[in-house]
Amino acid sequence: MTGDDTQVMLHQALQKHQAGDLTGAAPLYQQVLKASPQHPDALHLLGFLLHQAGKSAEGLKLVDAAIAIAPQQASFRGNRARILHHLGKHENADAAFRMALTLDPSDPIAVQDLAAARRANGLIVAAAPLFRHLLSLSPADPAALLAEATSRIDLGHHDAARTLLRKCLVTSPALIEATNSYAFLGITALTFDEARRWFRRTITAQPRYAAPYSGLAELYYLEGDIDACLNASEQAIALAPNDPQIQVRHSMRLLTAGHIKDGWRNFEWRLKRSDAVRRPGLPPRWQGEPLAGKRILVCAEEGVGDEILYASMIPDLLSANASVVIECAPRLLEVFQRSFPGCVVHAYTRSGDRFRPAHDYNWLPQDPPVNFAIAGGSLPALLRPDIASYEHQRPYISASPERVRDMEQKLAALPPGPRIGFAWRSKDVNPFRDLHYTRLQDWQSLLTEPGLQLVSMQYGSGWEQEISDARQEFGARLHVLEGVDMTNDFEDIFALAASVDCLICPSSTLAWVGGSLGKPVWKFGIDPIFLRLGTERFPGFPSLKGFLKLAGAPWKQVTNAVTAEARALRASL
Structure with a gap:
């Protein structure tokens, strides 16, 4: 076979390959390699074909052979990275992508694939500059605009994401991923009617797309319309029955509606999410077998x-x-x-x-x-x-007696009045989670009420500055106990929770700290809460009392109700 014959056959193989005819392309690549065993293009293309045919490890060897012959070919490096990513060798794939971009920095496909791989592996921050670079290469490309908007949503930059999505929708109004993401941002912005319109617009464009039905379910949930929520959620599941995230959200909606058995059964889908803990080497899963002697x-x-x-x-x-x-x-x-x-x-x-x-x-x-x-x-x-199975539950955690004595001494040094542990948000914040949490400014009436000794039980970062700002802004009275670590030392956390008269907190770790001790907990948040299991209480946790509002309502009605409860506590002591 002459050199010209080899190139003709390689071209024929490539045409079949690009048309998706892997079975027809493979023998042609093999004939080229029989005539020219060191042909780098044939090695590379046959290697990638084997990867596409499900033989990734075998294909990687051929791609590596091609790179050994032609190490400066960026496309070879890029496809090597894609195979490595598929094989789960993420660090090696990242390095291979970076080498491909060193050889050809302007290759948008390599940039996009590296960014997508990093995002899929949870490297959200590391992926962000790549999405920005991709957009700089193609500033008017709807796919690049959508990718950068998605990256901004990951980072919690929702205003920037909305701007990018608007630009995207001007040029590609029917791009359903963009319309759906724009609708989702309407939820976090509390513009529910706008979100509804965009979800429905997405469904009109693509009735078989599950995401907007799940989005509508979330919207109805936040509006308190559980029947409509379940209907939309079931439509999403019918379209994407193997999507763990949709199934887990559905489980919470079932529990909210009081469908306890089905809800907890569906909750098992959380174990199939990509970010679920991997647990190699476990014994067999317990399925309810008798446990005596086991x-x-x-x-x-x-x-x-x-x-x-x-x-x-x-x-x-x-x-x-x-x-x-x-x-x-x-x-x-x-x-x-x-x-x-x-x-x-x-x-x-x-x-x-x-x-x-x-x-x-x-x-x-x-x-x-x-x-x-x-x-x-x-x-x-x-x-x-069922609800009856919660009735026998009793407090099950005990605080350290020594730590409790230390906390009681610290609290005894405060002025007269009920000692109330207080947190206003969770540790992790982002625009969607922030719907469920408050700012200290929302609690001005409570924090300026005389005769109440509020003790900060806030954890995480940034709370010291928030307290300082509230003290300056409106004279907030909130004690911070010296030497108490509310973020890392759970002996401190449980001891302080056991020592105060009650706790005020959102739906966060502190609520279950107090509930596990049997301490009064005034839990504020967004109605509905799935762990109420279709009731007006928290089954199994009788010391928890909910102070709830719909997502679109102001926090004032909740904070006023909690303040009134605190006044009643002060009067009773």
Whole structure:
């Protein structure tokens, strides 16, 4: 075969390859390589074809051979990166993409694929400059505008995202991902009617697209229309039955409506999300088998608040005569060891990041071995099928007596009046979560009410400046106890919660701290809350009292009601 014949056959193979005829292209590439075994283009293209045909590891060897012959070919490096990403070798893929861009910095496909790979792997901040660079290469390209807008949404920059999406929709008004994202931003901006119009516009353009139905379900949920919410949610599931995020949101909507058994069963979809904790080496999953004489591991959920919440069912396992092993966050180790003295309690070691976390279980006891394992959040599906199954639940966490005495001494030094633990937001904030939280300015009536000794139990970062600003702005009276770590030291957190007369907090970890102790908790937030399970209370947590509003209503009605309750507490003491 002459050199010209080789090029003709390579061109024929490439035409079939580009047309999707992998079966027809492969033998032509092989004939080229038979005649010219070191032909870099044929090695590269056949390697990528094998990857597309499901033989990625085999294809990678050929692409690597092509790169060894022609190391300056950016396209070879880019396709090597795509294969590595598919194989789960994300760090190597990132390096390969960067090499491709070093060779050809203006390749928009390589920029886009590297940015998308980083975003898929949870590297949101690292992906952001790539999306900006992509937009700089093609400033009028709707796909680039949409990608940058999505990146801005990831970062919580919703105003910038709205501007980018408007530009995108001017040139591509039928781009359904853009119309749906624009609708979603209407939810966080509390422009519900506008969000509804854009979701419906998306559905009109593409009736088989699940996302806008799920978006409408979220909108109806925040408006308190549970029937409409469930209807839209079921439509989303019919279109995307294997989407874990849609299924998890549906589980919460079912629980809100009081469909407890189905809701907790659906909640299992959270384990299939891409950011769920990977747990290699676990014993068989507990399916409800008799536990007498058996050993069961309760695996930690991802959030500390969830760990505390679902620990409420550990006494049920002990009552079934099981030997219980508890995995928990390191910050909860001493608290759980004291509260569940008959259990083995072990702090997990978490690798990865919050988007791809992983635990190892080399530490599991072997004598006797662990028979079953189950994630804490999966216990309700087996142990809490109805409201009646919550009625026997009692406080289950105990604070350190020594720490409680220390806290009581600190509180005794305050002026007369009820001691009230207070937090106004969660640690993590973003435009969607912020709908559920307040600012200190919303609490001016409470924070200036005489005779109330409000003690900050806020955690996270930035709260010191918020308190300082509120003191300057309107004379807020809020005590900060010296030497108390409300972010990392859960012995402090539980001890202070046990020492105050009551807690005021949003739907956050603190609510379950107080509830697990049996302390009065005035929990403010957005109605509905799925853990009320279709009732007007929090089943299993009788000390929790809700002060709720619809998302579009002002916080004043809630803060006024809580302030009135605090005045009544002051009068009763």
